[in-house]
Amino acid sequence: MDESIKKIALLGMGTVGGGVYEILAKQKPNMPAKIGSTLQVAKVLVRNKAKYADKVPADQLTDQWSDIIDDDSISIVVEVMGGIEPARTYIREALSKGKHVVTANKDLMATHGHELLEIAREHQCDLLFEAAVAGGIPIIRPMKQCLLGNDITEVMGIINGTTNFILTKMAEDGMEFDDALKLATDLGYAEADPTADIEGYDAGRKLAIMASIAFHSSVTFDDVYTEGISKITAKDIRYAHELGYEIKLLGLAKLTPEGIEVKVHPTMIPLQHPLAAVKDSFNAVFVHGDAVDDAMFYGRGAGALPTGSAVVGDIMDIARNMQYHCTGRIGCSCYQSLPVKKMSETRSSYYIRMKLEDRAGTLAALAGLFGSNNVSISMLLQKAKEGNTAEVVIVTYDVMEKQFMDSITVIKTMSMVKEISSIIRVHHA
Amino acid sequence: MDESIKKIALLGMGTVGGGVYEILAKQKPNMPAKIGSTLQVAKVLVRNKAKYADKVPADQLTDQWSDIIDDDSISIVVEVMGGIEPARTYIREALSKGKHVVTANKDLMATHGHELLEIAREHQCDLLFEAAVAGGIPIIRPMKQCLLGNDITEVMGIINGTTNFILTKMAEDGMEFDDALKLATDLGYAEADPTADIEGYDAGRKLAIMASIAFHSSVTFDDVYTEGISKITAKDIRYAHELGYEIKLLGLAKLTPEGIEVKVHPTMIPLQHPLAAVKDSFNAVFVHGDAVDDAMFYGRGAGALPTGSAVVGDIMDIARNMQYHCTGRIGCSCYQSLPVKKMSETRSSYYIRMKLEDRAGTLAALAGLFGSNNVSISMLLQKAKEGNTAEVVIVTYDVMEKQFMDSITVIKTMSMVKEISSIIRVHHA
Structure with a gap:
């Protein structure tokens, strides 16, 4: 076997697979100089070979997994098919046979990552997944290597x-959620079924992966609290701007003395926060470490070529590791087992927009009630009046979620409260 | 020799050395779990041992390089002393004896990096320098690994x-350069002799290192055009805001069909550009690759702990590489030799603020003169009038530096031109 050629199998030829294929073809002449070997796509596994006949040479196309798993000359398997099965089985089998694996599959890594990394370790294989979080943005390797001297x-x-595209349209053009979602769908930013994006599941999966790496403790998607953006209104975004905030769907992972907080929800962040300037479909990840202080990684979180960039970076790293016989060097980094806090035990400050009966003493009564539930108010603003209804906006100080929600339960029963229009968490630091 | 203990020598115990020492002490208990071995500071080389007697145990302190270079049990040398000599000699000797090296020394790497990486290669040693560019921000490893599938x-x-702190104060508080510099000095952001920062030399060194890695072709500090910020006025910043720009001292490296452009100069960038939001002493590096599209890396570019974070990340990587016998795996990545363009051959658009005689036909004559020198005007604004002098601001389209400067030479000779008050390059994309 010619050691200077590394044979690759691609599982899947969708958006990301197509991007990987294109980049590998373009970079082929540079490979010997860049990594000391040549990468050759030996097989591309697809369901329907005819569909790809004009893009991929016939001898590369296969619809049989056995053509790949039984071919000992293939040393790197690139899983870009998505979903749990058969991806999980294929990756398990590949690693068990000593093949190295690159995957862009966040669903899989957020749920079964620990198990798969364990199999990789047993066989001294690389299992790399830079593309599974934030697309093309380098974030896993920076956390696992560059920032390893930090307590993150x-x-x-x-x-x-x-969702960032939708929120940007709502913020900049005053669009309502439904219209912005329709625009996102028309432009191809949202899928036909946008549930996973809109409800924060996609962000939750990426957050689980990042939290595991940052805190060296396994966090799975089930651990993550998720809340989507479908209830956000243009009015809340306008009010947020007046108060000096932008509304973003954030994934937040925090290490506290009592355990790990992991949550995805719409969040008001100060306009001067670097994340507030991240617009359209761009992604950004903000990391705080005890030594590095604040760092941020910004770029394209999706798309054929940006995601392909991350996948190909991983493939090239594996090829280099194979050359030096040091695969499996950086595997699972979860060397501890920390508890994950219940959402009710996490802390935040809150923005509440509500409609009250417009009569003397209402605000005082409301403030009193929050106070008696140990919720301190940092800001209370009377906004529009309509008939004998007044719209009021309140921002609380930092409080435990359970305590806040209990106070809301009580407040809802008050006769002067006509409507709790919206509740949005506020991030200060 | 116990393979699970890696002995380190620190050269220098200044700001960065102190940060490295502190982080290593704090992370000591985590090291076996994080990298499979323990890092032990065996020696700290200083000029005056007495000065550090209360910080560093006596058996670690030395003022003799021979205590380090002749000690075969020391496998990693961490150079945080700065300057060219004796750092260069020490690193050459260390690498030649098979010791791995981490350095934070941008002056050295920007001038002699290629030579030192060559010695490292000969001895299969690691020579890592993440801290030499942008302090704690991971940028070298992301470019050398994560983005390797791109043509950057x-x-x-x-x-x-x-300089970013100074420009931020000028932009936000309307301070003039001298006052902002004084504030920076008082707060410890500027050194007693601020020349290297103010004149762009420091940025130029970092840019040379990044350009070499990005374009796989050696670029040294001598190749970089540098222009500082001392001529920037609060008025220019105010006018820039009116036109929709922020003024930043940028390092710009660009790959063109005719060669590499590398320049450091004050630059107007659109207010909505991610770099425009980078304030105070924060740093950020923006990278464009053919696959990843735009990516940005943001964080603290200096300081004991942030820079120490990058140094310790490198040390831990080396320890892991030693464990797997794969040091020297990622060395010099300059596999081609591209020409560097002269500044006069680079292109930009320009902002010019000037004072003209205030009489009919002046603007037309001026526009005509630019036109006859092939400089197209994108914007021409009449600002303040004073007596029979009018202040005019012009923004040109993209033009070659030489052509623009030639036209300025001619314009200066026109009797109606009282003063060319400032010229600032404009970056559009």
């Missing part, structure tokens, strides 16, 4: 391009 | 915290 205490990010 | 065509950054 916080990871916070805009890690879903679809 | 542009690197652009705010890579000097002192």
